[in-house]
Amino acid sequence: MSSDTSTRPGNIVILTGAGISKESGLDTFRCADGIWSRVNLEDVATPEGFARDPELVHAFYNARREKLSDPAVQPNAAHAALARLEAEWPAEVLLVTQNIDDLHERAGSREIIHMHGELNKVRCQACEHLVVWPDALSLEHTCAGCGRKGTLRPHVVWFGEMPLEMERIYDALSQCSLFVSIGTSGQVYPAAGFVSHVRMYTRARTVELNLEPSTGATLFEEAFYGPASGVVPAFVERLLAGRS
Numbered sequence: 579m580s581s582d583t584s585t586r587p588g589n590i591v592i593l594t595g596a597g598i599s600k601e602s603g604l605d606t607f608r609c610a611d612g613i614w615s616r617v618n619l620e621d622v623a624t625p626e627g628f629a630r631d632p633e634l635v636h637a638f639y640n641a642r643r644e645k646l647s648d649p650a651v652q653p654n655a656a657h658a659a660l661a662r663l664e665a666e667w668p669a670e671v672l673l674v675t676q677n678i679d680d681l682h683e684r685a686g687s688r689e690i691i692h693m694h695g696e697l698n699k700v701r702c703q704a705c706e707h708l709v710v711w712p713d714a715l716s717l718e719h720t721c722a723g724c725g726r727k728g729t730l731r732p733h734v735v736w737f738g739e740m741p742l743e744m745e746r747i748y749d750a751l752s753q754c755s756l757f758v759s760i761g762t763s764g765q766v767y768p769a770a771g772f773v774s775h776v777r778m779y780t781r782a783r784t785v786e787l788n789l790e791p792s793t794g795a796t797l798f799e800e801a802f803y804g805p806a807s808g809v810v811p812a813f814v815e816r817l818l819a820g821r822s
């Protein structure tokens with residue numbers, strides 16, 4: 579696999595979604611028992627929802643921060659396989675995740691872009707001060723940057739907000755030789771459009787690793803279906819052995 583006729587391995591871009599963290603005990607969004615089956619995304623994942631009822635949104639993300647801090651929630655074999663790929667692959671590996679958990683970091687991945695933000699960080703709406711915050715957040719807290727009270731929000735990208743580091747992501751997509759999409763339903767843009775960008779502007783291989791075909795499944799040249807903790811390590815093993 580390479581971006582040109584030479585045998586030199588090319589750069590890899592990996593996109594992950596909530597499915598890669600499912601076997602670690604974190605909920606997905608659109609599966610039958612997913613988050614959006616229990617709460618209205620308009621109420622908790624939009625700026626309008628936060629303006630309307632900030633305490634509801636704080637409670638939503640506080641519950642997810644508490645779950646993520648549960649010692650039972652650990653990176654699984656899929657997270658570990660991606661960290662191994664980054665460590666052993668002879669070219670660049672960029673991991674773009676829609677997930678706001680820190681399981682990729684804890685598995686050892688380094689080149690990570692959290693395009694939808696991070697659950698364990700909060701940001702001041704007044705002065706943009708950004709701080710690591712693994713605990714519960716409320717309107718009573720004050721910003722360490724400007725001292726204002728009640729201006730802190732989750733450092734998370736809501737619907738209608740621009741995802742983070744998009745220029746860096748599109749640069750990497752335009753130069754990759756392999757694009758792998760893992761554990762995402764392919765329903766949220768712009769992430770769901772990455773595979774089309776790769777097909778339009780590169781000759782890269784496109785691979786989907788998912789529990790079941792995603793909405794964009796037909797856009798991928800290859801696919802391997804099953805739980806991420808099985809299909810991702812197997813794919814990485816073949817890639818590193820030169821058999822894929």
Ligand code: BV8
Pocket residue numbers: 594595596597598600601606607608609612623676677678694734735736737738739740741760761762763764765766767768787788789790791792804805806807
């Ligand atoms: C943007 C917050 C433009 C973080 C999330 C009106 C106004 C503006 C934009 C729009 C609009 N209407 C529509 C849009 C576009 C919108 C969008 O795409 N909407 C969809 C619903 C149609 N997108 C946006 O708004 C984005 N912003 O476009 O801005 C702009 C331009 C200029 C200037 C300013 C703005 C922002 C999108 C980000 C929204 N934030 N969440 C949080 O709380 O977590 S989105 C939410 O969905 C999560 O972030 C999640 O990451 C993301 C994608 O979900 P998935 O990860 O795919 O999870 P899902 O449950 O769907 O699927 C799981 C998959 O795993 C399944 O396929 C399942 O089969 C599989 N699976 C399950 N178990 C396993 C498994 N796979 C392997 N192994 C297993 N064991």
